[in-house]
Amino acid sequence: MPVRTPHFPDLLFGSAARLRRWEGALMGLLEAHGYRELHPSLVLREALPEGTLRFFDGDDLVALRWDFTVALAGLLARGFPAPPARVSYAGAVFRRPVQPWEAVERFEVGCERIQPEGESSSEADLELARLLMAIPGVLGLKSAILHLGHAALVRRPLEAEGLFGDLADAVVVALSRRAPHRVREALDGHPAAQRLTAHAEALLAELDGPATLEALQSSPYAELLKADRDHMDRALKALLPILPPNLELRVDLADVAGLGFYTGPTLRLWAPGAQQELAAGGRYDRLFPDLGRPWQAAGFCVRLSRLLDLAETRPDLFEPLP
Amino acid sequence: MTHQTLLIAFPKGRLGDELVPKLVGTPLALDANALKSRVLRIPTATPGVAALLLKGADLPRYVAAGVAQLGIVGSDTLDEMDMDLLELADLGFGACRLSLCAQTGVTLDHLRAKPHLRLATKFPKATEAWLTREGLTAELVPLSSSAELAPLLGLADAIVDLVQTGGTLKAHGLVETLVLGRSSARLVAARGAYLSEPKRLRPLAELLIAAFRATP
Numbered sequence: 001m002p003v004r005t006p007h008f009p010d011l012l013f014g015s016a017a018r019l020r021r022w023e024g025a026l027m028g029l030l031e032a033h034g035y036r037e038l039h040p041s042l043v044l045r046e047a048l049p050e051g052t053l054r055f056f057d058g059d060d061l062v063a064l065r066w067d068f069t070v071a072l073a074g075l076l077a078r079g080f081p082a083p084p085a086r087v088s089y090a091g092a093v094f095r096r097p098v099q100p101w102e103a104v105e106r107f108e109v110g111c112e113r114i115q116p117e118g119e120s121s122s123e124a125d126l127e128l129a130r131l132l133m134a135i136p137g138v139l140g141l142k143s144a145i146l147h148l149g150h151a152a153l154v155r156r157p158l159e160a161e162g163l164f165g166d167l168a169d170a171v172v173v174a175l176s177r178r179a180p181h182r183v184r185e186a187l188d189g190h191p192a193a194q195r196l197t198a199h200a201e202a203l204l205a206e207l208d209g210p211a212t213l214e215a216l217q218s219s220p221y222a223e224l225l226k227a228d229r230d231h232m233d234r235a236l237k238a239l240l241p242i243l244p245p246n247l248e249l250r251v252d253l254a255d256v257a258g259l260g261f262y263t264g265p266t267l268r269l270w271a272p273g274a275q276q277e278l279a280a281g282g283r284y285d286r287l288f289p290d291l292g293r294p295w296q297a298a299g300f301c302v303r304l305s306r307l308l309d310l311a312e313t314r315p316d317l318f319e320p321l322p
Numbered sequence: 323m324t325h326q327t328l329l330i331a332f333p334k335g336r337l338g339d340e341l342v343p344k345l346v347g348t349p350l351a352l353d354a355n356a357l358k359s360r361v362l363r364i365p366t367a368t369p370g371v372a373a374l375l376l377k378g379a380d381l382p383r384y385v386a387a388g389v390a391q392l393g394i395v396g397s398d399t400l401d402e403m404d405m406d407l408l409e410l411a412d413l414g415f416g417a418c419r420l421s422l423c424a425q426t427g428v429t430l431d432h433l434r435a436k437p438h439l440r441l442a443t444k445f446p447k448a449t450e451a452w453l454t455r456e457g458l459t460a461e462l463v464p465l466s467s468s469a470e471l472a473p474l475l476g477l478a479d480a481i482v483d484l485v486q487t488g489g490t491l492k493a494h495g496l497v498e499t500l501v502l503g504r505s506s507a508r509l510v511a512a513r514g515a516y517l518s519e520p521k522r523l524r525p526l527a528e529l530l531i532a533a534f535r536a537t538p
Contacts, residue, residue, distance in 0.1 A: 099406060101387060143520055178516075179508075181411035208520075252517070275388035275514035 006136045015308050018321075019107055022304055023090050024291040025138045026109040027272045033131060035088035035111050040071035042091075053104065055151040064094035068110055069287070069299060076114070077291035083114040085275055110281070112300035116186050117285075117294040122231065124298055125265050125283060126238050132267050132279060133239070133247055139307060140319035144278075145248045148235065149255030151262040151282065152228040157199050161192040171196065180204055188287055195220040203254040210236045212251035228264075235265065258282070267300055271317050276306050328371045328449060328526065329363075331385055331393035333378040336486070337416045337507055341534065344415070348533045350526075372525065382407060382510065391515040391523055392530065398484060398505035402447045408511040410527050413534040416507040420448055420498040423491055424480035425473050430499050433480055434458065442472035444480040452482070452502045470494040507534070 013018060027037065042065050048054055052063035065071050068089045076083060076239060090109045097104060111131070113124045129148070136144035143185070158168050167186065172183030183200040187193035202219040206212040216222055216229055232251070243249055253265050257280070264283030271278060281300020288295035311318055330350070332338055345351050349368045356364040364373045372391055378399050385393040386405040391494050393407075398420055400409065422441075424433060433439055440459040443449045444468060446462050453460055463478045470490055472478040484505060485498055509530055 099386070147517065177407070177409040178411075178511075181412040182409060249519075270514070270518040271514070272518050274518050275512065277514075278515075 009305075011308070015312070018261060018311060019308060022139060023107070023109055024288060026135065026302055027088060027090055028276055029131070029134060029138055030086075030109075030111050031090040033086070033127075035086040036084065037088050037090070038072055038075065039070065039089065039091065040065060040075050044071060044074075046070075046074055051096045051098075053061045053096065055124075065091075066093055066095045068093060068108060068301065069144075072112060073287050073291055073297075077288060077293045078175065083116070083288075083293070083297075085114060085125065087100070087112045087114065090237060093106055096109055104223055105305075105307075107304040108301050109304060110299060112297055112299035113289070114295050114297045114304050117296055118295070119291070120299065121283065121285075121296060122234065125231075126235060127180065128281065128300055129235065129239055129265075129267055130242070130300055132269060132281070133242070133244060135269065135279060136247055136271075137244060137301060140321075141246070141278075142317055142319060143246045143248070143272060145250055145272065147250050147252040147266075147268040147270065147277075148232065148239075149252045149266040149268070150228050150232055151256075151259055151264060151266055153203060153216070153225055153253055154256050154259060154300060155263075156228070157196060157219075160221065160224060161196060163190075163192070164280070171200070172256050172259055175200060175254050176256060177201065200254075201203075204255075206251075208250060208251070210240065217255065261287075264298070269302075271310065273314060273317065274306075274310055275304070278303055278310070326370060328392070328522070329374055329390040330366075330371065330530070331374045331376050331381045331390035331395075332527070333381055333395055334375050335378060337378065337394065337396055338375065340416055341507070344534055348529065350529060350533065353453040360368040379403070380481045385510050385512050389512050391512050392526060393510045394507055394530070394534075395510055396484075396505050397508050398448070398503075399447060400508060400510070401503075402445055404447070406513060408513055408516050409508050410511055410516075411468060411509040411531050413507040413531065415508055416505070416533055418484045418486040418505050419501045420482065420503040420505060421499070422452075422480055422482050422502060423470075423485065423496045424494055424499050426497050428480065433499070436479060439480075440478040441480055441482055442469050442478035444469060445482055445484075449482045468494060468499060482503075500530070509534075 027260045033235050034149055037214045044065055048063045053059055054063045088111045092105050092107050094105055112270055113128055129226050151208050170186035171183055174186055180201050184197050199219045199221050202215050205215040211230060213229060260280040266282035268277045270280035279302040283298040285296040287297055324385055342352060345367050351367045355364045362375045366373055367533055381395045382403045382405040396416060404433045440451055440461040441460045442465050444465055446464055467479040471481045472481055474494060505517045518529055
């Protein structure tokens with residue numbers, strides 16, 4: 001149930017300075033890799049989803065910017081005949097919180113890597129992963145964990161079995177809770193129950209290093225998912241040799257957060273002991289085609305508000321400020 | 323207590339009464355002296371791991387917020403609250419039914435035929451889901467305890483409540499009219515803690531699963 005009491009934190013001197021420094025450092029990193037900043041308007045007039053902060057501008061219902069990726073996609077699809085390859089952004093988004101500890105106003109820095117449809121996306125995915133791997137160092141995080149997932153590992157078997165709507169949602173919720181027994185309960189009586197439960201157990205078997213991919217060999221959908229597994233395997237082989245010493249790489253096969261949005265590899269950055277992910281992203285190839293543009297895209301967003309909270313509650317996780 | 327201390331949230335009440343004896347002799351056995359006192363944070367036999375004793379309805383909130391890293395709670399409570407946490411295992415104990423119960427002689431057809439059905443419950447979400455499936459409407463009377471009294475005193479036509487042995491129902495002249503669902507104890511984990519520190523939490527989770535599944 002959405003929390004109705006808005007929480008708008010004021011940033012006092014230390015946090016405000018940290019926010020300014022982090023924003024500058026992250027935008028500098030992105031700029032050095034060819035990303036150019038776009039700043040979509042704070043007020044949006046598109047179809048307004050649930051959870052946005054809405055108000056009337058005269059007779060028009062408008063909302064404060066709730067998501068940079070959506071706002072940028074609208075701007076690019078409307079105004080650009082060909083996509084800029086690399087876009088960055090920084091600023092605040094406003095959403096009603098689902099959890100009571102979340103703020104309404106959230107500061108973010110992020111990037112989008114956009115290509116015409118049909119181009120190979122492997123190098124773009126690796127580029128984003130490499131950038132995300134550099135971020136703990138930029139933020140002064142002493143150690144971090146990068147979770148690598150793939151939306152297709154969950155989506156394809158459900159689609160292959162003709163599972164859509166409420167039943168598919170129930171399976172996804174069960175996987176999100178990492179609860180194979182809930183998957184079994186949700187599919188009780190369905191002809192594909194045994195296969196899909198076995199697949200869920202394979203997805204949830206491990207949360208560890210590269211060997212986790214091998215768990216999928218026991219899945220009834222191992223063959224269907226061969227191309228996606230190979231894609232992850234290639235990514236791991238490219239990323240592991242350049243892994244910074246303070247970063248651990250984990251394969252998270254059951255990552256279903258944002259499954260309705262992501263279509264390919266997903267990336268999530270954690271710090272040991274953090275209650276929420278600090279950055280998240282992945283490939284979302286349906287976004288631009290839905291806006292009438294034959295482009296594919298991937299990106300990630302660093303959640304600076306969560307990092308500021310973490311710096312307050314767990315300063316031991318960060319290098320001391322210079 | 324530092325952030326290095328791992329906290330496991332255990333429920334007070336019916337589930338708690340069942341689970342505390344199951345931990346005796348395990349590395350997570352609760353300190354007997356602390357249990358006799360009124361403190362709600364209890365040391366375990368493993369240094370650096372403590373237990374919190376919480377009301378079932380509050381427990382998911384502590385785990386979802388990451389205050390406690392692991393917890394044990396009934397699936398009925400989880401389904402009602404829908405908090406963002408991980409549910410690592412069905413521990414199998416504390417099994418009970420979520421049932422529609424009415425006074426002896428009142429059938430499901432009687433209840434369905436009522437133009438203004440009143441249902442007293444601690445489980446409004448599960449009750450609403452059943453009403454939607456059945457295409458029925460009803461006035462929900464929210465209660466937090468002793469729902470069995472509601473039909474007797476005319477506060478409601480029937481109740482939706484947890485039934486384990488049926489003894490309390492029988493004592494109040496009520497019978498189970500329909501089983502809406504089943505509940506059992508679940509091992510839950512804080513999403514952040516589990517995903518960011520699986521090597522720290524998994525051994526404890528496995529210990530709890532082994533302790534509860536091994537005992538009848």
